[in-house]
Amino acid sequence: MKVAVFGSKSYDRLFLEKVNQKYDHDLYFITPNLDLVTAALAKEFPAICVFVNDILDRPVLEILADQGVKLIALRCAGYDNVDLKVAQELGLSVVRVPAYSPYAVAEHAIALILTLNRKTHKAYNRVREGNFALEGLLGFDLHNRVVGIIGTGKIGRITGQILHGFGCQVLAYDPYPDREFGDRYGNYVDLKDLLTVSDIISLHCPLTAENHHLIDDKAIALMKPGVMLINTSRGALIDTQAVIKGLKSSQIGHLALDVYERESNMFFEDLSAEIIQDDIFQRxxxxxxxxxxxxQAFFTTDALENIAETTLSNIAQIEQGKVCPNQISI
Structure with a gap:
């Protein structure tokens, strides 16, 4: 199948071309992200391949459909950037990569926890400047700390398993609890209780209309003073303005983000020579x-190989008229 790959970086091309030796799709790599302006580049392509910061709202989808696009292949798990109702209305099939390497994201969340706690990033810079003082580097034992995992899909469960191995007391919240995880690694509680007693809170859930700004002023007010908050899921799970207030009041003692609710015009790009215009992010x-x-939580060789394999397999299954288990339906 002839496929336009939007927002493609060098690593996308490397892994997709390698895996494509098996599938023999006709891949065209397009550097800009998909939006209202670049949608015209999809003309005469029956399929497009997109990522998390590509825009697939009604105006873009209508352009794609008018130009003959039939398939949207997401090379990611999340699909909150796609208007699925409009896609269905226009007869566009949407497929995704539901799991690529949950270990990659879970391990990055652990790395963020350890870095925030033991301040290894600051120690690294100090030692390079000949400063071996320990003031300002004080951390705490993870052992026996209470960690709240919000969302226990594959990534959340693996994160909880790793933290259980550290000796943490793991609590979990999910509308659909996993019995094995609850039996072996943590205790399921309601969200209010998790927010109230956790020393560390880590988010591992997809973004939906129901959990948009899940972490807001009210949620932060429930948390223990000095709580550590980690988000490697979706940026809009957190109300950034509320978090800034929480940081200023010291209600939030540590914050690590791999995602940001207004990341689409920044992340995955080199803006080092520019002035970033987002005042909230700069704050x-x-x-x-x-x-x-x-x-970057997903960014491992294992994950990129799995993303390429699943994406190209999805496209092949749709092209051949087979049932694709990764097709999104509403």
Whole structure:
């Protein structure tokens, strides 16, 4: 199948071309992200391949459909950037990669927890400057700390398993509890109780209309003073303005983000020579107890190989008229 790959980076091309030796799709790599302006580049492509920051709202989807696009292949798990009702209305099939490497994201969440706690990023810079003082580097034992996992899909369960191995007391909240996880690694509680007693809270849930700004002023007010908050899921799970207030009052003692609710015009790009216009994001960067990474939690060779394999397999199954288990239906 002839496929336009939007928002493609060098690593996308490397892994997709490698896996495509088996599938022999006709891949065209397009550097810009998909939006209202670039949608015209999809003309004469029956399929497009997109990522998390591509825009697939009604105006874009209508352009795609008018140009003959029939298939939208997401090379990611989340699909909150796609208007699925409009896609269905226009006869567009949407497929995704529901799991690529849950270990990659879970391990990155652990890395953020350890870095925030033991301040290894600060120690690294100090030692390079000949400063071996320990003031300002004080951390705490993870052992026996209470960790709240919000969302126990594959990533959340693996994160909880790792933290259980550290000796943490793991609590979990999910509308659909996993019995094995609850029996072996943690205790399911309601969300209010989790927010109230956790020393560390880590988010591992998809973004829906119901949980948009799940972490808001009210949720933060329930948390223990000095709580550590980690988000490697979707940026809009957190009300950034509320978090900034929580940081200023010291209600939030540590914050690590791999995602940001207004990341689409920044993340995955080199803006080092530009002035970032997002004042809210710039405010976050002023706090010494905040770490932000640019949506890199998924970024391992294992994950990229799995993403390429599943994406190209999805496209092949749709092309051949087979049932694709990764097709999204509403």
């Amino acid at each position: 976050l960067l002023t706090f010494p107890n905040v770490i932000i990474t640019g949506h």
